[in-house]
Amino acid sequence: xxxxxxxxxxxxxxxxxxxxxxxxxxxxxxxxxxxxxxxxxxxxxxxxxxxxxxxxxxxxxxxxxxxxxxxxxxxxxxxxxxxxxxxxxxxxxxxxxxxxxxxxxxxxxxxxxxxxxxxxxxxxxxxxxxxxxxxxxxxxxxxxxxxxxxxxxxxxxxxxxxxxxxxxxxxxxxxxxxxxxxxxxxxxxxxxxxxxxxxxxxxxxxxxxxxxxxxxxxxxxxxxxxxxxxxxxxxxxxxxxx
Amino acid sequence: xxxxxxxxxxxxxxxxxxxxxxxxxxxxxxxxxxxxxxxxxxxxxxxxxxxxxxxxxxxxxxxxxxxxxxxxxxxxxxxxxxxxxxxxxxxxxxxxxxxxxxxxxxxxxxxxxxxxxxxxxxxxxxxxxxxxxxxxxxxxxxxxxxxxxxxxxxxxxxxxxxxxxxxxxxxxxxxxxxxxxxxxxxxxxxxxxxxxxxxxxxxxxxxxxxxxxxxxxx
Numbered sequence: 001x002x003x004x005x006x007x008x009x010x011x012x013x014x015x016x017x018x019x020x021x022x023x024x025x026x027x028x029x030x031x032x033x034x035x036x037x038x039x040x041x042x043x044x045x046x047x048x049x050x051x052x053x054x055x056x057x058x059x060x061x062x063x064x065x066x067x068x069x070x071x072x073x074x075x076x077x078x079x080x081x082x083x084x085x086x087x088x089x090x091x092x093x094x095x096x097x098x099x100x101x102x103x104x105x106x107x108x109x110x111x112x113x114x115x116x117x118x119x120x121x122x123x124x125x126x127x128x129x130x131x132x133x134x135x136x137x138x139x140x141x142x143x144x145x146x147x148x149x150x151x152x153x154x155x156x157x158x159x160x161x162x163x164x165x166x167x168x169x170x171x172x173x174x175x176x177x178x179x180x181x182x183x184x185x186x187x188x189x190x191x192x193x194x195x196x197x198x199x200x201x202x203x204x205x206x207x208x209x210x211x212x213x214x215x216x217x218x219x220x221x222x223x224x225x226x227x228x229x230x231x232x233x234x235x236x237x238x239x240x241x242x
Numbered sequence: 243x244x245x246x247x248x249x250x251x252x253x254x255x256x257x258x259x260x261x262x263x264x265x266x267x268x269x270x271x272x273x274x275x276x277x278x279x280x281x282x283x284x285x286x287x288x289x290x291x292x293x294x295x296x297x298x299x300x301x302x303x304x305x306x307x308x309x310x311x312x313x314x315x316x317x318x319x320x321x322x323x324x325x326x327x328x329x330x331x332x333x334x335x336x337x338x339x340x341x342x343x344x345x346x347x348x349x350x351x352x353x354x355x356x357x358x359x360x361x362x363x364x365x366x367x368x369x370x371x372x373x374x375x376x377x378x379x380x381x382x383x384x385x386x387x388x389x390x391x392x393x394x395x396x397x398x399x400x401x402x403x404x405x406x407x408x409x410x411x412x413x414x415x416x417x418x419x420x421x422x423x424x425x426x427x428x429x430x431x432x433x434x435x436x437x438x439x440x441x442x443x444x445x446x447x448x449x450x451x452x453x454x455x456x457x458x459x460x
Contacts, residue, residue, distance in 0.1 A: 135407040167408040174411040
């Protein structure tokens with residue numbers, strides 16, 4: 001019994017159908033608790049006023065935007081090495097979700113930036129590299145939709161995802177070099193364990209982050225199921241017509 | 243490999259539009275910029291390096307979609323892949339031919355066009371150096387993009403969406419070298435980084451591109 005057995009499309013459909021309501025439910029609870037707590041039951045920041053509350057949308061969305069790409073990278077690698085179709089379909093399913101998170105992060109950042117920085121947009125390294133990440137998502141999705149043969153599309157997009165990751169990372173450090181930042185550093189450094197956010201703000205933020213993670217998981221599982229069923233339907237039609 | 247390179251060069255020159263088209267496009271982009279931002283020489287001098295680099299990148303993009311597509315359509319690409327020459331070698335030869343017909347003439351023409359944009363004379367030297375170092379990376383990244391989209395009809399637009407984000411690091415460091423050179427400040431690590439990107443791209447991307455080519459020809 002190995003973990004790879006769950007990658008069989010039929011088994012995948014079975015266990016995800018069982019798990020999905022729970023994941024979706026937990027995601028809904030966490031996101032609503034995090035957002036409602038964050039928006040209505042936390043004090044205003046003494047300098048930023050109520051604008052600080054956008055953090056409960058902005059930070060989890062940005063976090064998941066990057067993690068979605070990482071997940072796609074891992075799924076692409078699994079596809080290239082072990083040729084599990086579910087893996088390729090999961091990568092395909094994650095891209096639109098990731099692109100929406102990227103857009104949410106960009107837009108909430110712009111809305112927050114206007115009162116705080118005095119501008120919707122600044123060519124700051126973090127903002128710029130997020131915009132570049134958005135472009136990579138677009139290219140990835142465009143390539144998926146341009147190729148008709150499913151296996152070729154999976155192969156090509158997997159290689160693109162790997163090469164794209166290298167270039168996205170390279171761009172991240174290149175823009176650091178290119179322009180000095182306006183964006184504040186991370187508030188929750190994982191490595192040092194010190195954080196600059198007070199507990200009042202941090203607890204709802206953490207709940208919201210967990211919620212966004214679960215929401216991503218639920219959406220990806222659902223979209224992967226849809227892709228599997230779509231492919232099965234296509235196979236049935238092909239069998240009928242020949 | 244040399245024979246393939248020669249063949250591609252000959253095709254590019256005799257079919258017309260190999261050397262000429264990219265250069266003409268580059269010239270037009272540079273001529274359009276003053277109409278857009280105004281004829282103030284001081285302003286033009288400040289943006290010259292960036293404009294030349296952006297123009298060079300767009301001109302490079304122009305002939306990318308033909309890199310593999312022509313050979314793919316008439317079947318000679320399949321013959322090439324089944325030949326004893328490794329696919330990586332084919333990619334390298336194709337990219338080299340692309341560089342000789344676009345990157346090289348663009349680099350050499352840049353200082354002449356720089357005069358139009360009020361690029362200072364000492365900046366011209368750095369402009370040529372940065373383009374000479376950076377354009378091989380553009381060609382090989384473009385070869386990867388062209389290999390990805392070779393089987394797609396009218397893949398030109400898709401190709402530009404895939405390739406342009408990957409040009410960002412090269413553009414940043416290349417334009418930085420040219421800008422610092424023209425302002426006469428210390429180059430810092432920008433030139434080293436530009437070299438590193440070019441070398442890594444030329445060294446590693448042929449493997450990814452040939453993998454992709456083989457998938458497309460399967």
